[in-house]
Each structure stands twice: as structure tokens, then as C-alpha cells.
Amino acid sequence: MIRPAREAWQRVRWETATVGGSVRRAFTGPGPERDLAVQSLKAAGAAILAWAVAGWWWKAPLALMAPWTAVALVQSTVYRSVRTGLQQVVLIAAGTVVAAAAVGLTGDTMAAMALALPVTVLLGNYPRFGDQGLYASTTALFVLVYGAYTGFDILHRLLETLLGAVIGIGVNALILPPVHLRDARDSLCRLPREGADLLRTIADEIRHGHDRGQAQEWHRRARRLTGRLAALRDARTWTRESLRFNPALRIRRQAPPELPSTEWDAAWERVVDHLTSLTALLAEAAGERPRFAPPPDDVLADVPPLLYALADVCETDCAALSRPAGPAPDRRDRDEAMDRAWEAHHRLKARLAEEAGRDGETATSVGGLTAETRQLLHDLENARVH
Structure with missing residues (x-):
């Protein structure tokens, strides 16, 4: 009886804290609450x-x-x-x-x-x-x-x-006709923001030595990004519907900023797919009994700079999506981060050539790592915010 009562009390406390947080956000700033x-x-x-x-x-x-x-x-x-x-x-x-x-x-x-x-x-x-x-x-x-x-x-x-x-x-x-444009923009920002956070986490933990449990958590987080894609599709649908018959558009002096095209969504869908595959590969090559030979330490040392650069690309996209209506932002920071990412990938590709001549088993994992990161680079280039 004690354990069910404790669990029930914890649920009540969690629900109370959730409701309290929603009420606080409703008073402190604009948002869904x-x-x-x-x-x-x-x-x-x-x-x-x-x-x-x-x-x-x-x-x-x-x-x-x-x-x-x-x-x-x-x-x-x-x-x-x-x-x-x-x-x-x-x-x-x-x-x-x-x-x-x-x-x-x-x-x-x-x-x-x-x-x-x-x-x-x-x-x-x-x-x-x-x-x-x-x-x-x-x-x-x-x-x-x-x-x-x-x-x-x-x-x-x-x-x-x-x-x-x-x-x-x-x-x-x-009276304050509802427009769901903010919900769609928030969903758009979540993808690059959470993607950047995941990429930095992977880079940090690879630098300090990761285990199988950490790699499996990366994979779970990457898979959760598919839920963000579904939320984005729903938010776009609500936005399109909320603009129909809405007198607020005639009242506004300035039109709301346009959302990126659905091609951006398709590019990020591919980014999430390759990020999921990359984390699955790292999880399968980690631990005491990996399913295939893990990449050598000197090869893994070339991965964090690449992931840090990709995280910088995602963060610049998030900043661009968060901007108010106005001229397009300066994208030189994004271009510089993409250049750093490609340089790091070229080093990783050179490692693949070296491993192919040494050990076929490690060459398989290094080849998978090289292929997935290359796909990430191409897809993030296509996900540029205009």
C-alpha cells in the first residue's frame, strides 16, 4: 500500500507542477499557454x-x-x-x-x-x-x-x-482572432535547436570516451526528432487553416513573416534519418561486445570537430528562423561552419583510405561513419533558411 500511495502522490505533485508552470508561462509571455x-x-x-x-x-x-x-x-x-x-x-x-x-x-x-x-x-x-x-x-x-x-x-x-x-x-x-503562425515557427526552431544540442552532446561524450549506454541514448534522442517532424506538419496545417476567413490579416499593418517552404521540412526529414542511422552505427560499435569493430580512437578523434561544426550550422538556422520580419540575415557564419564541417569530413575520409589498407573490419565501421556524416552535410546544405 505504501508504494502505490507514494506513486500516486508523485503523480499529483508532477501534475500540480505542470499546471503551475503552464499558468506561470501564460502570465509571463506569449506562447501556447x-x-x-x-x-x-x-x-x-x-x-x-x-x-x-x-x-x-x-x-x-x-x-x-x-x-x-x-x-x-x-x-x-x-x-x-x-x-x-x-x-x-x-x-x-x-x-x-x-x-x-x-x-x-x-x-x-x-x-x-x-x-x-x-x-x-x-x-x-x-x-x-x-x-x-x-x-x-x-x-x-x-x-x-x-x-x-x-x-x-x-x-x-x-x-x-x-x-x-x-x-x-x-x-x-x-476579438483576438487566433493565428497559429507562432506555433509553426516554434516547431520549425525546435528541429535545428534540438539537433544542435544532440550533435554537441555526441561530440562532447566522444571526446571524453563514451560507452554503449550513452550511444543508445543518442539514438533514442535522434528517433524522438521524428516526433518534432510530425508536430511541424500539424503546425503547418493549423497555420494554413487559421489564415482562412481571418480578419486579423487585414487589421495588421505588417504581414507576418513567411515560413520556409516544405522543401525545408523534407531536407530536415532526411537529416533526421541520417542522424538516426549515425547514432545507431555508433551504438552498435560501442561497449564490451560490439556487433562490429569500433572505429579506432584516432579516427573517432576526427568526429567531434565535424559534429561541432554541424551543430554551429543548426544554431545559425535556428537564429534565422527566430528572427522577426525583415531583411534576410547574414549567412557568412553558416557558410564558415559548413566549410569547417567539410574540412573535418575530408580528414575522416582520408582515415577511411588508411583503414582500408590495414583492417577490413574497422574499415567497415569507418566507412559507415564517413557515409552517414557525408549525407548529413549534404542534407544540412539543402536545409538552408532563405
């Missing part, structure tokens, strides 16, 4: 406004429909608000009509539920409606439970829904 807080406050404000109009001023018979719709339509993008609003209007209208028809046919609430709910649940599962499908069946339940079946009641349901949709979409579009 602040964006989420703004969207949450907008949703709450839209629901209050919808209730004030429908319930307090209009005194609608089922005023709940207006704030219920409004709070759901403050979505992550203006385009998604419009699309979701159309879906909800269709589903709520369908749920209302089906429920009223079921009562007209049966004359009994219980029998009407048995008739209406299977139809509305099936309608809600239509793929085109996505996550909004639940509104058809829940609207039918509201109508049946509240006993609002007449043509006047149906008209009110539709008007209340339309009111909530207009308020929700209007609040999302006119």
Missing part, C-alpha cells in the same frame, strides 16, 4: 453574451441553446468556427425535427425517445459531421425532456441556435 487562456476566456464571454441576449433580454423558451452553441464555436481557428457552426445548425435542426416528428407519431415521450434517438445517433456518426455529431441526439433529448414539440417551438430552437452561432463566430473572429 497564453493562447489557450485567451481562447478559454473568449468562449466563456461568448456564452455569457449569448445567454444575456437569449435568456435575459429575449426570454427564449429554451435559451440554453444559444450559450451552448456559442461556447462550442469559439474554436482554434475562425475557419473551424464557421465550419463547426454550419455543422451544428444542421444537426440541431435535424435533432429538433426528428424529436418533434417522433412525438407526433407516438404521442408518448418514452416511445418517442425509442424512435428518435437511434435515428439521431446514427445521423451524428456520419463522418462529415466529425466531433459535432453528438449535437443531433442531445438536441433531441432536450426537445423531448422539455416537451417543446410545436412548430413555434421548433422555430425558436433554430433561432436560438443561430443566435449562439453568430455570437460564437463573431467573438472568435473579431
Whole structure:
């Protein structure tokens, strides 16, 4: 009992610290946490406004429909608000009509539920409606439970829904309309920043003597970079969607800086593939029982300068991606780092020629090392930020 209680307490502490960190970041600077807080406050404000109009001023018979719709339509993008609003209007209208028809046919609430709910649940599962499908069946339940079946009641349901949709979409579009460009730029920066950190770690630990466990950790970190690529693809999709129907673009005096083309993503996908292969090779050639002969120490001594230079290239790219809109940065530092990387690779290639004449087994590992680092060099050249 003591161990589960301790683990549960640790989870609670970790969750509390995570929530506290998110709250602190929301107050201290722009970022995903602040964006989420703004969207949450907008949703709450839209629901209050919808209730004030429908319930307090209009005194609608089922005023709940207006704030219920409004709070759901403050979505992550203006385009998604419009699309979701159309879906909800269709589903709520369908749920209302089906429920009223079921009562007209049966004359009994219980029998009407048995008739209406299977139809509305099936309608809600239509793929085109996505996550909004639940509104058809829940609207039918509201109508049946509240006993609002007449043509006047149906008209009110539709008007209340339309009111909530207009308020929700209007609040999302006119009050700090969401733009996900910052999320995409942050995802872009993460790849070269984390790539540079990994390259420096590998170089440092090779210089001081690494073991198999360290090499396996390099491989795990390289594989985690594929998750950054997936996050970047998602962020680009959200950015494209957030720019549709967004009035903020007309309000801004200066257009936001453009993102690099998707060719940059493809180049980094190849960088991650070769970095993963390189770390796998180093892991398999390390330890007391390596799967193949490890590179000689004098060959490994030529690897850190190459990796340090590649890390410098990644860091200059990260700095270029982080810059505000304006003229292109001076890329002489990147060119100088690439030159140093190629010089170090030429030394490594010369070592391969020497090892080929001495020991075929070590030549295999040195050849793999030379090939993978060469591919890294070519791919990082193609990943230049313009």
C-alpha cells in the first residue's frame, strides 16, 4: 500500500507542477499557454453574451441553446468556427425535427425517445459531421425532456441556435482572432535547436570516451526528432487553416513573416534519418561486445570537430528562423561552419583510405561513419533558411 500511495502522490505533485508552470508561462509571455487562456476566456464571454441576449433580454423558451452553441464555436481557428457552426445548425435542426416528428407519431415521450434517438445517433456518426455529431441526439433529448414539440417551438430552437452561432463566430473572429503562425515557427526552431544540442552532446561524450549506454541514448534522442517532424506538419496545417476567413490579416499593418517552404521540412526529414542511422552505427560499435569493430580512437578523434561544426550550422538556422520580419540575415557564419564541417569530413575520409589498407573490419565501421556524416552535410546544405 505504501508504494502505490507514494506513486500516486508523485503523480499529483508532477501534475500540480505542470499546471503551475503552464499558468506561470501564460502570465509571463506569449506562447501556447497564453493562447489557450485567451481562447478559454473568449468562449466563456461568448456564452455569457449569448445567454444575456437569449435568456435575459429575449426570454427564449429554451435559451440554453444559444450559450451552448456559442461556447462550442469559439474554436482554434475562425475557419473551424464557421465550419463547426454550419455543422451544428444542421444537426440541431435535424435533432429538433426528428424529436418533434417522433412525438407526433407516438404521442408518448418514452416511445418517442425509442424512435428518435437511434435515428439521431446514427445521423451524428456520419463522418462529415466529425466531433459535432453528438449535437443531433442531445438536441433531441432536450426537445423531448422539455416537451417543446410545436412548430413555434421548433422555430425558436433554430433561432436560438443561430443566435449562439453568430455570437460564437463573431467573438472568435473579431476579438483576438487566433493565428497559429507562432506555433509553426516554434516547431520549425525546435528541429535545428534540438539537433544542435544532440550533435554537441555526441561530440562532447566522444571526446571524453563514451560507452554503449550513452550511444543508445543518442539514438533514442535522434528517433524522438521524428516526433518534432510530425508536430511541424500539424503546425503547418493549423497555420494554413487559421489564415482562412481571418480578419486579423487585414487589421495588421505588417504581414507576418513567411515560413520556409516544405522543401525545408523534407531536407530536415532526411537529416533526421541520417542522424538516426549515425547514432545507431555508433551504438552498435560501442561497449564490451560490439556487433562490429569500433572505429579506432584516432579516427573517432576526427568526429567531434565535424559534429561541432554541424551543430554551429543548426544554431545559425535556428537564429534565422527566430528572427522577426525583415531583411534576410547574414549567412557568412553558416557558410564558415559548413566549410569547417567539410574540412573535418575530408580528414575522416582520408582515415577511411588508411583503414582500408590495414583492417577490413574497422574499415567497415569507418566507412559507415564517413557515409552517414557525408549525407548529413549534404542534407544540412539543402536545409538552408532563405
